[in-house]
Amino acid sequence: MAYVSYNPWTGKTMGTFPEMEDREIEEILTSASEAFKLWRNVTVLRRCELLITLAGHLKNRRKELAEIMATEMGKPVSQGLAEADKCALLCNWYAENAAAMLQPDRRPSSARESYICYEPQGIILGIMPWNFPFWQVFRFIVPALTGGNAALLKHASNVPRCAMAIEELVTASGYPEGLFRVLFPTHEQVSSLISSPLLRGVSLTGSNSAGSSIAAAAGKNLKKVVMELGGSDPFIVFPDASLEKAVEAAVVSRFQNCGQSCIAAKRLIIHADIFEDFRERLKQKVVTLKVGDPLDIATDIGPMVNVRAAEELERQLDLTLKAGAKLLCGGRDLASGPAVFLPAVVDQVSVSAPLACEEVFGPVAPLFRFISVSEAVKMANNTLFGLGASVWTSDERLALDVAGQIDTGTVAINGFVKSEPGLPFGGVKDSGYGRELGVEGIHEFLNIKTISIF
Numbered sequence: 001m002a003y004v005s006y007n008p009w010t011g012k013t014m015g016t017f018p019e020m021e022d023r024e025i026e027e028i029l030t031s032a033s034e035a036f037k038l039w040r041n042v043t044v045l046r047r048c049e050l051l052i053t054l055a056g057h058l059k060n061r062r063k064e065l066a067e068i069m070a071t072e073m074g075k076p077v078s079q080g081l082a083e084a085d086k087c088a089l090l091c092n093w094y095a096e097n098a099a100a101m102l103q104p105d106r107r108p109s110s111a112r113e114s115y116i117c118y119e120p121q122g123i124i125l126g127i128m129p130w131n132f133p134f135w136q137v138f139r140f141i142v143p144a145l146t147g148g149n150a151a152l153l154k155h156a157s158n159v160p161r162c163a164m165a166i167e168e169l170v171t172a173s174g175y176p177e178g179l180f181r182v183l184f185p186t187h188e189q190v191s192s193l194i195s196s197p198l199l200r201g202v203s204l205t206g207s208n209s210a211g212s213s214i215a216a217a218a219g220k221n222l223k224k225v226v227m228e229l230g231g232s233d234p235f236i237v238f239p240d241a242s243l244e245k246a247v248e249a250a251v252v253s254r255f256q257n258c259g260q261s262c263i264a265a266k267r268l269i270i271h272a273d274i275f276e277d278f279r280e281r282l283k284q285k286v287v288t289l290k291v292g293d294p295l296d297i298a299t300d301i302g303p304m305v306n307v308r309a310a311e312e313l314e315r316q317l318d319l320t321l322k323a324g325a326k327l328l329c330g331g332r333d334l335a336s337g338p339a340v341f342l343p344a345v346v347d348q349v350s351v352s353a354p355l356a357c358e359e360v361f362g363p364v365a366p367l368f369r370f371i372s373v374s375e376a377v378k379m380a381n382n383t384l385f386g387l388g389a390s391v392w393t394s395d396e397r398l399a400l401d402v403a404g405q406i407d408t409g410t411v412a413i414n415g416f417v418k419s420e421p422g423l424p425f426g427g428v429k430d431s432g433y434g435r436e437l438g439v440e441g442i443h444e445f446l447n448i449k450t451i452s453i454f
């Protein structure tokens with residue numbers, strides 16, 4: 001199976017990249033290891049200068065990058081431009097803050113003096129998904145390289161042109177040759193790569209099945225991992241919330257990127273007193289979303305990533321409807337293309353139906369009704385996942401109380417869940433472990449070394 005760039009809107013194949021031979025992967029690994037030996041001694045100041053150059057390249061090439069995303073995985077260009085800008089923001093944020101985060105840190109101890117220093121360890125492998133094909137990779141490579149490590153990327157097999165564009169951006173920014181490279185390996189080659197003593201850690205963002213097989217390979221070889229996996233985020237609205245703002249946020253959170261986001265509001269849990277009002281306002285907004293060619297700047301919703309994803313979403317929706325739910329709008333639109341799915345709103349969803357229990361990775365918003373606070377919390381936690389949650393109320397004490405009871409890595413109050421450079425991001429339960437971004441993200445793959453002078 002090669003790495004194939006396929007346009008889900010036109011159905012055309014845009015390029016095929018063969019899988020690499022073992023020998024080529026070994027050469028890349030060896031040259032990353034050589035580059036690391038020099039890079040680890042490069043000053044943080046210099047590493048941050050390169051980040052600023054990288055941010056500049058992202059800004060200059062934003063249009064081209066957005067078009068690659070649009071034609072390779074269907075992201076509307078308006079959202080691709082925002083993704084490129086967010087990657088630049090990330091580079092600039094670490095450029096500004098990395099020196100402080102990597103500074104030795106004094107600690108009280110029984111010794112005359114004790115401190116912690118943050119040292120790089122070697123090569124880190126990033127295994128990344130297609131849904132935010134730049135942002136997911138940047139939030140892996142920026143802290144990894146800035147902390148002094150080398151990085152290799154195994155991107156999803158359907159976004160090889162995004163992967164190559166990222167390698168070009170890094171090279172053009174002046175990073176040492178070999179320090180960051182893209183690989184096109186098979187899954188078996190990934191497992192043997194993880195067993196190499198040159199590789200010191202693995203960061204995976206993807207599905208739970210990928211997480212469990214990569215975590216098993218890493219565990220067998222005693223390699224540290226960060227796991228950023230799936231989610232089924234609750235979006236809870238109390239009666240005293242600003243309905244207008246909550247509905248607007250629900251639409252963005254659930255439907256941006258054609259609903260293919262780990263932190264999308266995947267279960268809308270609405271208080272009975274405002275349920276009908278919320279449902280009607282939501283439906284009114286959803287039917288106005290513009291579905292179409294992702295290269296058109298006015299498009300809100302492009303095609304899903306591929307036909308298989310549209311079929312899987314259709315299966316989840318059909319089974320949920322068979323279990324008694326009611327479709328208010330949207331659904332698969334074969335007339336517009338085999339990967340096109342119109343944004344859908346679904347009412348009367350049973351708690352045991354796929355739209356309630358499985359990760360729904362597409363533009364479908366299921367509605368649930370609650371009466372008491374404890375019921376809302378119970379529904380929110382009634383999932384294997386624990387990535388994010390959103391709570392809407394004008395009563396901040398209530399919001400904080402609910403936030404404290406929800407088992408997720410992030411809670412957004414009167415806002416929707418999003419990642420940003422300075423805040424740690426990650427999940428609990430089946431959504432994974434470890435953190436990306438912020439100070440926690442840069443420390444994940446560093447040797448937190450304690451030095452004591454007695």
Ligand code: NAP
Nearest residue numbers: 128129130155156157187190206207210228229230231262
């Ligand atoms: P996926 O199918 O699990 O793929 C993710 C990456 O893992 C790809 O590069 C894939 O490569 C690789 N992979 C899968 N199985 C592997 C194996 N056995 N050995 C080596 N590599 C393997 O996920 P996806 O469809 O791309 O992304 C969607 C999932 O990612 C959703 O569940 C979403 O919630 C999750 N996600 C989580 C976060 C987060 O931050 N928590 C962010 C974004 C997405 P191939 O393409 O070659 O299979």
